Amino acid sequence: MPSLKDIRNRIGSVKSTQKITSAMKMVAASKLRRAQEQAEAGRPYADRMARMLSSLAANLNDAAGGPRLMVGTGDDRVHLLVVISSDRGLCGGFNGAIVREAKRTIQRLLADGKQVKLICVGRKGRDLLRRDYAKLIVQSYEELGKKKLSFADADKVASKVLEMFDAGEFDVAHLLYNKFKSAIAQIPTLQQIVPFAPPKGEGAAASAGPKAQYEFEPGEEQILTELLPKNLAIQVYSALLESAASEQGARMTAMDNATRNAGDMIKKLTLVYNRTRQASITKELIEIISGAEAV
Amino acid sequence: MADKVEFELVSPEKLLISQPVRMVVVPGADGYFGVLPGHAPMIVTVKPGVIDVYAEDMNAVTGRVFVAGGFAEVTDTRCTVLAEEAVDVAALDRAAVEKQVADLSEDLAEAKGEFERKTLETRLAVAQAKLAAVGGVH
Numbered sequence: 256m257p258s259l260k261d262i263r264n265r266i267g268s269v270k271s272t273q274k275i276t277s278a279m280k281m282v283a284a285s286k287l288r289r290a291q292e293q294a295e296a297g298r299p300y301a302d303r304m305a306r307m308l309s310s311l312a313a314n315l316n317d318a319a320g321g322p323r324l325m326v327g328t329g330d331d332r333v334h335l336l337v338v339i340s341s342d343r344g345l346c347g348g349f350n351g352a353i354v355r356e357a358k359r360t361i362q363r364l365l366a367d368g369k370q371v372k373l374i375c376v377g378r379k380g381r382d383l384l385r386r387d388y389a390k391l392i393v394q395s396y397e398e399l400g401k402k403k404l405s406f407a408d409a410d411k412v413a414s415k416v417l418e419m420f421d422a423g424e425f426d427v428a429h430l431l432y433n434k435f436k437s438a439i440a441q442i443p444t445l446q447q448i449v450p451f452a453p454p455k456g457e458g459a460a461a462s463a464g465p466k467a468q469y470e471f472e473p474g475e476e477q478i479l480t481e482l483l484p485k486n487l488a489i490q491v492y493s494a495l496l497e498s499a500a501s502e503q504g505a506r507m508t509a510m511d512n513a514t515r516n517a518g519d520m521i522k523k524l525t526l527v528y529n530r531t532r533q534a535s536i537t538k539e540l541i542e543i544i545s546g547a548e549a550v
Numbered sequence: 551m552a553d554k555v556e557f558e559l560v561s562p563e564k565l566l567i568s569q570p571v572r573m574v575v576v577p578g579a580d581g582y583f584g585v586l587p588g589h590a591p592m593i594v595t596v597k598p599g600v601i602d603v604y605a606e607d608m609n610a611v612t613g614r615v616f617v618a619g620g621f622a623e624v625t626d627t628r629c630t631v632l633a634e635e636a637v638d639v640a641a642l643d644r645a646a647v648e649k650q651v652a653d654l655s656e657d658l659a660e661a662k663g664e665f666e667r668k669t670l671e672t673r674l675a676v677a678q679a680k681l682a683a684v685g686g687v688h
Binding site: 293296297299300303304306307310311405406409414418421468469470471472473477478481482485488489492 | 578
């Protein structure tokens with residue numbers, strides 16, 4: 256039976272934990288808003304890039320031509336997986352979900368007899384994947400965009416991917432990140448980045464608009480070879496933004512739950528405390544009374 | 551036909567400019583080109599340089615923006631420039647840019663490996679174009 260003092264200490268410690276979690280929740284909420292704004296601001300560029308690419312792709316119809324980033328190496332042996340997770344913990348199932356999805360994908364690819372290489376963005380994902388697949392990790396990044404995610408950060412990852420592709424170190428590349436749906440739901444998403452697959456539905460949107468016959472300067476091919484690496488960087492960038500927003504959303508939800516749990520716990524402990532205090536008072540009274548009767 | 555084109559300057563981080571203008575002059579890969587309403591549709595790569603904006607009058611430059619390369623999409627009513635980096639020319643600091651050029655040339659001299667050299671060369675070209683842009687102001 257814990258003494259009154261023990262319970263009092265316990266309540267105190269739960270209270271200070273609750274203060275921490277509710278502060279973290281508040282911070283996550285404001286960071287989430289900022290991350291969402293940033294994702295919003297990045298959208299026009301991605302939209303226009305997609306529009307240009309689709310009109311370029313429409314002009315470049317012969318399947319044999321086109322840069323390798325577009326048509327691929329014609330092989331399907333070595334897969335590269337870019338796994339985007341967070342640097343910090345305490346964000347619920349955020350990293351767990353992404354790592355589970357990564358492991359499933361790796362196992363599927365390995366079972367198919369493919370070779371897998373990993374690039375890890377974020378410390379948590381790297382730590383969890385290192386346990387099983389340390390040999391597959393070729394590069395890992397930490398603290399990308401610690402203050403504010405910039406395009407230069409995404410470019411760093413993208414140029415590593417391009418460098419590896421130029422050296423022929425892989426055939427197919429995928430991005431794996433948490434897509435932001437709401438503060439409660441984040442969806443682990445696997446997205447192919449090399450060879451570039453034009454997203455579906457976009458072609459319909461392009462044909463709905465007034466069909467303009469573009470002139471190209473200099474040549475379609477040359478523009479494509481410059482545009483595709485940029486597009487890769489953009490895709491990495493928007494994935495990082497999505498992931499950042501998801502992380503804050505997941506943290507906000509997790510911390511909200513923790514705060515509520517702490518509240519429940521304080522209520523229960525206070526009840527126990529009062530009951531114990533009452534019991535000890537009653538006990539003392541009984542002792543006094545029975546002592547008086549004995550006299 | 552409207553007498554203005556919808557000019558948009560977009561960087562990966564945000565939409566920088568979106569306004570109707572009389573004319574813009576963009577540094578294309580094959581030379582500067584001016585966009586007026588009713589321009590033939592085209593897609594062009596943009597090299598590092600300065601975009602001149604003529605918002606109201608064909609004779610008065612109202613905005614000068616440095617871009618570090620990118621792409622431009624032109625239609626008869628619209629001109630969209632996708633730039634990796636865009637800075638107002640007035641906001642550039644000459645001393646800082648000069649230092650950047652010096653640093654990059656130094657790095658380039660010590661660069662090992664083809665990939666590193668190529669990236670440094672691109673960055674140096676951007677910095678030099680920036681310096682030229684600053685020089686135009688003074």
